Amino acid sequence: MGLIHIRRPRLTRRQxxxxxxxxxxxxxxxxxxxxxxxxxxxxxxxxxxxKVEKLxxxxxxxxxxxxxxxxxxxxxxxxxxxxxxxxxxxKYRLIIxxxxxxxxxxxxxxxxxxxxxxxxxxxxxxxxxxxxxxxGGVQLREIVALAQPKxxxxxxxxxxxxxxxxxWDIASALHPQTLLAYEKxxxxxxxxxxxxxxxxxxxxxxxxxxxxxxxxxxxxxxSIFKGYWEDQGYEWFAGI
Ligand SMILES: Nc1nc2c(c(=O)[nH]1)N[C@H]1C(S)=C(S)[C@@H](COP(=O)(O)O)O[C@H]1N2
Ligand SMILES: [Mo]
Numbered sequence: 001m002g003l004i005h006i007r008r009p010r011l012t013r014r015q016x017x018x019x020x021x022x023x024x025x026x027x028x029x030x031x032x033x034x035x036x037x038x039x040x041x042x043x044x045x046x047x048x049x050x051k052v053e054k055l056x057x058x059x060x061x062x063x064x065x066x067x068x069x070x071x072x073x074x075x076x077x078x079x080x081x082x083x084x085x086x087x088x089x090x091k092y093r094l095i096i097x098x099x100x101x102x103x104x105x106x107x108x109x110x111x112x113x114x115x116x117x118x119x120x121x122x123x124x125x126x127x128x129x130x131x132x133x134x135x136g137g138v139q140l141r142e143i144v145a146l147a148q149p150k151x152x153x154x155x156x157x158x159x160x161x162x163x164x165x166x167x168w169d170i171a172s173a174l175h176p177q178t179l180l181a182y183e184k185x186x187x188x189x190x191x192x193x194x195x196x197x198x199x200x201x202x203x204x205x206x207x208x209x210x211x212x213x214x215x216x217x218x219x220x221x222x223s224i225f226k227g228y229w230e231d232q233g234y235e236w237f238a239g240i
Contacts, residue, residue, distance in 0.1 A: 052149045055174040056141045063177055063202035063240075066120040066132050073185055075131030076123060078192045081228060085161040085212055089196050094143075094180075098157070098217035101148035108196050112182065114138045119177055124240055125206035135200035136183030141174040144218070152220040158199065159215040166210045166227040169237065170218070172203050180213065205238040 089108055096104040118136040144156075156173040158166045172178060178201040182189050189195040194211025201209060207229045230236045 051151060052144075052153050052170065052174075055171055056145050060171075060175050063121065065202075066122070068120065068134070070132050071120060071134050071185055072132045075129070076133050076184075076193065077125070077129055077131070079125060079127070079206065080162065080192070080211070081164065082162045084192050087161055087191075087196060087212060092196050092214075094197060094213065095215040096143060096147040096218070097215070098219050099150040099153045100218055101150065102146065104143070104147050106143075108182070111138055111143070111180070111197065114142055117179055118183070119179065119200075119202070121177070121200070121202035123200075123206055123209070126234065133200075134183075134185045135179055135181040136186070137179040137181035137197070137200065139176060140178045140180055140199070140216075141176065143180065143216075144174060147218070149218050153218045155219050155222055157215075157217040157219060157223070158210040158213050159217075160210050161212040161214050164210055164212075164228050165225065166199075166208055167222060167225075167230075167236070168204070168208060172201070172239070175201065175203050177202050178204075203239055205240060207234060208238050 092108055093105050094107075094111060096106075115138065116136055117139050118134060120132060120134045122130050122132050124130045140156075154170050156168045156170060158168070160166075178199065180197050181200040182195065182197055184190060184193055189198065194213075197213050198211040199209040199213060207227070225231060226236050227234075230238075
């Protein structure tokens with residue numbers, strides 16, 4: 001059983017709540033903050049609301065991980081409902097909006113300045129295959145915390161560059177092993193697997209793990225459009 005590997009220092013709850021200005025923001029970025037990023041994220045001026053704050057800092061039960069030698073490099077089958085979209089990484093932005101005090105619009109360089117987490121988990125597709133994969137990326141909870149979610153947030157919506165869409169319950173989205181991944185099996189994420197940024201999590205089935213994510217909207221209600229496969233009859237929660 002493995003644990004999440006943290007290669008850069010992570011904030012404690014106390015440190016996070018004490019952040020109050022630009023100099024503190026660079027602490028949040030592990031000392032790599034650029035003025036541009038500080039302008040984008042602003043400052044953490046308001047404490048997070050109770051409920052979401054609890055989810056962000058709650059250790060939550062970790063799903064046991066696999067060891068390096070158990071990785072199955074050939075087993076992850078590319079499964080895309082349409083063609084692979086063409087994305088210019090230099091122009092790429094990830095948008096975080098909705099019920100947040102501090103909407104974000106950030107580049108891959110900025111995302112890669114955040115702490116890198118690596119995990120080896122099993123990806124399970126309902127079509128009858130599975131693969132043990134190592135993913136590297138940023139915890140989704142880390143980015144959500146920067147956006148300062150409001151008290152009523154219950155769902156996260158994910159939009160993808162190929163027209164795919166998904167919605168998750170907020171607790172699963174803020175699970176410590178839910179990542180926005182940009183590495184697969186130790187190398188840059190291949191385009192067909194969702195580069196520059198995809199979801200990866202051991203708590204949800206394969207179809208919840210959106211590739212080519214461009215926008216994350218935090219909401220307090222579930223739309224009638226729940227997800228590309230869900231809207232054709234697949235289960236919404238899709239936990240593992
Ligand atoms: N944007 C987008 N994300 C997606 C899909 C897709 O078609 N488009 N397919 C889903 C399904 S059903 C699975 S099993 C996994 C497959 O990931 P992979 O292609 O990297 O193996 O991606 C999921 N995420
Ligand atoms: Mo799937």
